[in-house]
Amino acid sequence: MxxxxxxxxxxxxxxxxxxxxxxxxxxxxxxxxxxxxxxxxxxxxxxxxxxxxxxxxxxxxxxxxxxxxxxxxxxxxxxxxxxxxxxxxxxxxxxxxxxxxxxxxxxxxxxxxxxxxxxxxxxxxxxxxxxxxxxxxxNGKVEANPPLKRTGKKVAVIGSGPAGLSAANTLNKCGHKVTVFERSDRPGGLLMYGIPNMKLDKEIILRRVKLMAEEGIKFITNANVGDNYDAQDIIDNYDAVILATGASEPRDLQAKGRNINGIYFAVDFLKANTKSLLDSNHEDDNYISAKDKNVIVIGGGDTGTDCVGTSLRHGCTSLVQFEIMGEPATERSEKNPWPEWPKILKVDYGQEEFKTIYGKDPREYLTTVIALNSDKDGNLESVDTVNVKWKKDNNGRMSPVPVNGSEKNWKAEIVLLAMGFTGSQSYLKDAFGVEFDGRGNITSEFGNFKTNVPKVFVTGDARLGQSLVVTAISEGLKVGMEVNNFLRK
Structure with a gap:
């Protein structure tokens, strides 16, 4: 080739x-x-x-x-x-x-x-x-292509992130009537509100959703199943239900002063920013602004980088990003050969932007937060940290150990928690009666996507835990084919 x-x-x-x-x-x-x-x-x-x-x-x-x-x-x-x-x-x-x-x-x-x-x-x-x-x-080659025949079967997809959209697309092409329920005001899930506009323009998502709607898929937004939509009613009125709700339970910070004003989950910070941008170009002020504030981002990865880039666009006064792991090498080690994923230092767009302004990388490695301090009004004023080193514990697992004398105080009015996710939100247990595994994910039968509830399936991050967009799309394709087989029996 x-x-x-x-x-x-x-x-x-x-x-x-x-x-x-x-x-x-x-x-x-x-x-x-x-x-x-x-x-x-x-x-x-x-x-x-x-x-x-x-x-x-x-x-x-x-x-x-x-x-x-x-x-x-x-x-x-x-x-x-x-x-x-x-x-x-x-x-x-x-x-x-x-x-x-x-x-x-x-x-x-x-x-x-x-x-x-x-x-x-x-x-x-x-x-x-x-x-x-x-x-x-x-070139006009991407056009709506609705199925020529319908099966008469109805499928409900709960969640419109990459897994939900992929499942809906697959089942619609198989001729089933698909309805997608999305609790936010716009479809797209993680793609819409978890990824900033500068990485993925939201018109790109809406363009695809429009095509899917022209192909016969129905989208219902502001549909928080388990709250303003009854889960049992959906189970009763559809031939199959797919839970594509993501792994949206954020990992919290365990530190003294966690409940002080000014501490936010990254997902809430990013969602509010994008929603306000789309609603009013930020003129409604209905978002968490980092303007003229000292910002601390706790956690790395794409979400941490997105918090850095967004805070810089707001006009923050200062910013630092804490990572508990050590700084990666700039080249592969012998223990990380091709074709493994390269575990090397990544300088993403947020760090690049910070370095352009301040002349250095914003990340502080081997650093963990031990306390958050407030002013007399209960608002965040500063953050205490300590450096760590990684050692094997009694079970042979690597764990962080504080370094004596490395304590430091950082001025901050906003802390953004970008520490990953712990699994699906627990309300799904009550709403659908599905079981969870030990990792906080919805349990499915080994080798397939069936839950413990008849005709209810699970896919994407809700099944696997936090993963890649491409993995979620793959999950949606697979559950779509399994549900199609289930409906045609």
């Missing part, structure tokens, strides 16, 4: 990010595309390697390498190289219903598994994917 010597003839080239000082002035997408001619050259770098780990989607050391959707990557890379964009689109959507999402926000485990990456830079698979789908939209 591609040009046989392309990986030797051409260097990896990516689309540019807008300059940090420019993009900090707005919430528009910051990553730009290459020209189509240049993108064709990048398609030429695909090696015809014979061992395409890029499309494997397997786990190595507990982390995915290759695409969980098993995208036919070498095939559409070859079509990109040849400039056959329409055929590349047809090949891409055979496995991925929403490449406009993954082409923007996926961390690209496909590139981690790319054979070219063994001894050099990997192929720009993610950008090739985005170029294919964006070009298809621009």
């Amino acid at each position: 591609g040009k046989p010597t392309g990986f030797l003839d051409y260097d990896r080239e990516e689309g540019k990010n807008r300059e940090p000082k420019e993009r900090l002035k707005d919430y528009k997408e910051f990553h730009t595309r290459l020209s189509l001619d240049k993108q064709c050259v990048q398609g030429a770098r695909c090696m015809d390697c014979g061992v395409p780990f890029c499309q494997s989607g397997v786990l190595f050391s507990g982390m995915v390498s290759g695409c969980p959707l098993h995208n036919l990557i070498p095939e559409w890379n070859d079509l990109v190289y040849k400039g056959k964009w329409d055929l590349a689109y047809e090949r891409l959507i055979k496995t991925n219903p929403f490449p406009e999402f993954t082409g923007r926000v996926c961390p690209a485990p496909c590139e981690a598994g790319c054979t070219a990456g063994l001894n050099g830079p990997s192929v720009t698979i993610k950008e090739n994917e985005r170029a294919i789908i964006d070009t298809a939209y621009e």
Whole structure:
């Protein structure tokens, strides 16, 4: 696939990010595309390697390498190289219903598994994917395609994140009548309110939802099942129910002073910011503003980075990001070989923007919070931390141990908790009667998606715990086929 010597003839080239000082002035997408001619050259770098780990989607050391959707990557890379964009689109959507999402926000485990990456830079698979789908939209190739026949069966999907949308799309194409219930005021779930607009423009999501609605899928927003919609009524009135509610229970901070005013979960901070942006371009002031405040972000990962980027756009006075783990190496170690996911230092857009302003990275590694302090009015004033080192405990597990004499006080008016999620929200137990496992996820039968409740299925992060958007889409495809088989028995 591609040009046989392309990986030797051409260097990896990516689309540019807008300059940090420019993009900090707005919430528009910051990553730009290459020209189509240049993108064709990048398609030429695909090696015809014979061992395409890029499309494997397997786990190595507990982390995915290759695409969980098993995208036919070498095939559409070859079509990109040849400039056959329409055929590349047809090949891409055979496995991925929403490449406009993954082409923007996926961390690209496909590139981690790319054979070219063994001894050099990997192929720009993610950008090739985005170029294919964006070009298809621009050329009018992405159109509503409703099923020709209906089965008479009705399916309710609870949640409209990537797993819910994927399941709904699959079942609708099978001819079933699908209704999606979303508790927020806009569909999209994690895609809409968990990812900032500068990474994924919300018009991209609404464009896809509009197509799905034209294909016959019904979306009901402001539908908080278990509150203003009765779960049992839904079970009684539909032939199957899919819980795609995500792993939305945030991990909390266990520290003295946790209940002081000014401490927020990252998900609440990011959602309020995006909703206000979409509702009024922030003119309604109905969001948690970091303007003129000293901000502390606790936790790394994409969510922590999003808190950094959003706070900088608000105009915060200062910012620091605490991570309890040590700073990763800049290159793979011998214990982290290809095609494993590379456990190396990642400088994402938020850190890049901070460094442009302040000349350094905002992250403080091996740091944990021990207390939060308030002023006389009960508002957050400062945060106490201590450095840690990692040692094996009596059970042989690595755990953080405080370093004596490393205590430090940090001025802060806002703390954002970006420490991950602990599983599904517990109200689902009462609403649907589903069982939970020891990790806080909804339990399903081994090897499939059935819960303990008849005709109720679970998929995505609600089943697996926090995962990638691409994994959630894969989950939605799989549960869709299982439910289709269940309905046709």
